[in-house]
Amino acid sequence: MSLRLQAHLGTLRQMEILLAVYDSGSVSGAAETLHLTQPTISMQLKKLADVIGFPLYNIVGRKVVFTEAGLEVVKSATEILDSFARLEMSLSDMGELKSGTLRLAVVTTSKYFIPHLLGPFCERYPNVAVQLNVGNRQQIIERLKQGIDDFYVFSHPPADLNTESIEFFNNPLVAIAQENHPLVSQDGVSLAELCEAPFLMRENGSGTRLAIERFMAKQGVKLNVKMTIESNEAIKHSVMSGLGVSILSAHTLAFGGNTGLAQLNVKELPINSNWYFLWLKSKRPSAIAQAFLTHVESEGREMLLTELAKHKL
């Protein structure tokens, strides 16, 4: 590490000049290609030779003959300027969205619709890689705090962080039961009836649970929680097998399959919540992130709603 304190010999300009002399085979030739005067070249290379500690070349007759040390420096200079050239290319590709990565972190429930949003985006920007991270609300908040990703998708964004967000679209939470459950055939189900049935709840930290708890508290009722289950899929299968009823995002059913399940016609439901796209105020969005946000707000939202209509319960 300490080597890096003064880890260079000469300046980049001197490297450029050296290569020009090497390429043209003469000092004045280099001066011409670089649009400089001849003494400038001589002077700069003399300075370079000083810090290198060896002469870089000799003038023999009228030709420039490089010393062994000079050739070593030429080799390094080539490597170095090549490295810059590569960097310039990578950066230019990034600017034109010809390369780069979009990083998303989404809560579990949203994994049902996010892929439908990403599909068209990837088609439009074929050279952009997408890294999708799925976790529960708590895990995604952790990533958000650490500023790892470009965007975060929540239904219930944390309030205490310095973020910006857009409301993406409605995330109705509906009550479900096994398709031949007695409540299903009922014309209208009251909240009280729902509360009597054994209820399958998401784990602590889940956004869905948060929404359900707030809603029930507001309504002044209490659910009969029988089990806590960490996944929407597992809840769906448990409901199918008659273990109990539950409340889930309608999208879980629309995009994730719903055979053997039926929605309950509860007057107070669905619970209205929303999907949000969130990002840190302090993190300036990359070009790719901006492109994605634009995509989401224009085509993305529309396409998804169309898609959703097809899968309507």
Add this chain to the structure above:
Amino acid sequence: MSLRLQAHLGTLRQMEILLAVYDSGSVSGAAETLHLTQPTISMQLKKLADVIGFPLYNIVGRKVVFTEAGLEVVKSATEILDSFARLEMSLSDMGELKSGTLRLAVVTTSKYFIPHLLGPFCERYPNVAVQLNVGNRQQIIERLKQGIDDFYVFSHPPADLNTESIEFFNNPLVAIAQENHPLVSQDGVSLAELCEAPFLMRENGSGTRLAIERFMAKQGVKLNVKMTIESNEAIKHSVMSGLGVSILSAHTLAFGGNTGLAQLNVKELPINSNWYFLWLKSKRPSAIAQAFLTHVESEGREMLLTELAKHKL
């Protein structure tokens, strides 16, 4: 090529600073390791970001989170500073003669003794490579003009070039004949007798021929040149087989074998000439070249004379 006109983004110092931030994970941490103030770091990286065209990092909470562009620059900066580190090592090795090449160009005749000089040198500097070029006088002069090698060995250096030289040691030219040639048994051979015998001469441009011709012109006699032969070895074998007599460097016999040959006892001979080590005044000697010259002038000459005594005809 034209890319090289302005082929760099940022300065080397900025690269160093960027890596310090990357390594320490914070701006002020980098300031500490580099013994700078914190604003210096912020400012330099801001400038770097300006020429790069993208932000290099975001501050999230208290941590520095690099952007994709920032990571690209870190990658290049690492490559570049590594390249400098390698260069520094190569140069340091050269300075300590731990690496490098000694380039010699010698005329054909000297190839008999030069290896005996190089042997001990290579032993002493085991990491120095030696490149030995053997050619006739004209070819070696050509290389000298082009400044290709560190040293040149001649018996008859060209006078018109701007060179420096040291007289290395005596190069006596002696007359030889087949061992049962009538002149061999003779007590003393006159120049006239030598001139009558069929003479095998080196080709035009040979230093040996030059010396012989000058000598004979000075003595006012003319040789009976029967054949021109381009190699000392071929002349020796021709003399052995009785084709004629010749005049050769005694070293050709001492180091190159002399079975079947005998030296003629000519009063006016040997022709006295010398071996010279030559180099271009305009070409500053490399560290290796200096070491070689020192070696030659001290041990080298002595060792060779000792060696020569062992092989005495």
Add this chain to the structure above:
DNA sequence: TCCATATATAGATTTTTATCTATATAAAAA
């Protein structure tokens, strides 16, 4: 030998770089 060509040196000047101090701002921790 003289001329043309190529390079080096000297001295001056303009930019750019590198760095500082003082201060503002933002976020985490107490």
Add this chain to the structure above:
DNA sequence: TTTTTATATAGATAAAAATCTATATATGGA
């Protein structure tokens, strides 16, 4: 909320880099 910690910004300055013009020097060729 206040304090502490970390970073950014502004303005100033010293050092160095980059470049020029004018001139000296060395070499090859006419």
